[in-house]
Amino acid sequence: MKKLLTMLMLAVMVVTMAVTPAFAVIDIIPGNGGEGVNTTKPDPNFQWEEGGNSAQKPTNPPAVNNTIKIFVNGRQVTADVPAFVDSANRTQAPFRAIGEALGCQVTWVNETQKVICQKEGFKVEMTIGKKTFTVNGVNKTMDTAPLIKNNRTFIPVRALGEALNCNVNWDQANNTVYITSK
Template identity: 40%
Template sequence: MNKIIKRLSALLVVALILISAMCQVIFAEEAAPEAKMQRAEFIVSEPDENGCATASLVIYDSKFSGAQFGFSFDNTVLQLVDRETKEPSEEFNKIATLYDYKTDAGVHDFKSVGCKASNAEGTLKMAAYGMQSAVSDEGAAITIGEEGFKLFDFSVKFLKNEDPCFDVLDTLDRVYPKDAFIGDGKSQKATSLKFVFPESFNLEKEAVVYEPVLPEPSLKVLREERLVDTLMLNIGNFAAIDDGYLKVIDDGNREVVPFIEGDRTYLPLRFIGEAFGAQVNWNPDNQEITVALNDIVVVMNIGKAEYTINGEKKEMDVAPFIREDRTFVPVRYIGEALDKAVYWDGALRLVIVTANESPWNPEGKAEKDILPDALLLMSELVRDMMLPKAE
């Protein structure tokens, strides 16, 4: 008997370790807002009567403390020139103007390093790194949005009104095959780059655009992204997974569960709405429920099939009703009302509600990886261990 007890105890310990490890995987950290891909533009101004113009390197949507770019150009069309004399020059400091970034806290000084200009080769290589003198929580890195930040100006002269054939130089680096990237002091990333020409050039082709091929996100990243705005519920189960976290649908009453009745799947309206950040109000006088989510306002009444979305009248084939002191509505109408995508797995009796723009894909890499963990987490044994009843 003692041997059996010891064996069961050992199995329980192993199970707890597995459960703990699994929970660490499925629980997603609070996801940061989706970041725009950092980008840069090389913008050429309208040439004057002598063909002289300014070409500016502008950084957008980036957190950076340094940037490096290398361009090639047709030297029979364009020359780099001294900004004062407008004569051809290969002295970088006479061709280029490097700008600092000023904030209320001070100035982020940028220094050019390893820069090279060659009219003979038709190449321009530039690199600038921050030497911070301002106090900032971000350290030497600065954050630039859509407003952009002009890092360099270059003096150029067109020998003829033709396409200068700008392109991004190749590198010998396998990670960065093109010489266009921005660093934030911790890492460097390939950068989208666009060459913008004056309208007067009337170029038949569009401006050259370089879009780096980014590495495929890791499975961990895919899982975290997939779990954001994803709500998973099991028929008959008082627990749900919301953004990767196991939660009780109604902590005060564990009889509040999704259920099937008359070939329809019903979900608790308040829990679904609040899981996606909606404000849910109940008026007991007229038994009216108001759900406000972003720019959507939904009004329903108990016992009435008619409801409104932003004042527009709609009708369900069954009316909302109260069970266990909670309002239940068919899942189809919850999706329609809150502008959400609903996925139903009949075999698993599983409902998954997501943002409309990112519906659940049962064949997706992240979805296939998440599902077994989610089902285990919502299973009776694990659920009851993770969500013990309040005394």
């Protein structure tokens, strides 16, 4: 009976290993609470070798949802264009949607390519393409700049949120920005 159970368990293990797709495996570094999850993206130029195990070739890899969601004080912000991550690895969001969700009066000054966000004792001014901005007349610096994309003005979410004295948190696992007033 022991032999039969051992052989049955071995057979199940072999079958399970043969049908498990290679793309479903993740590396976890033991002892650090799962922070060592390998999140590297697959190489889009990778070519499967001919003659390899066809059971390991993903025919329809799982879809990846890269949509960035933004919540301001618990309410999701909706805009007519999506937020995105820029080359400096910062979330850029449509200026008017974020500014208004934060309770600000928003203004676009076409002549100077400047956006102004005003709210209860705060005045934030940012200029397209410039990493310097002002908060109540005081110069500040950010590591990225506002920009225009698809005829829309985008601003760095963290810079604006923190300039308005809000907490700004990024949830990597869910592609979500949380902005909360202090």
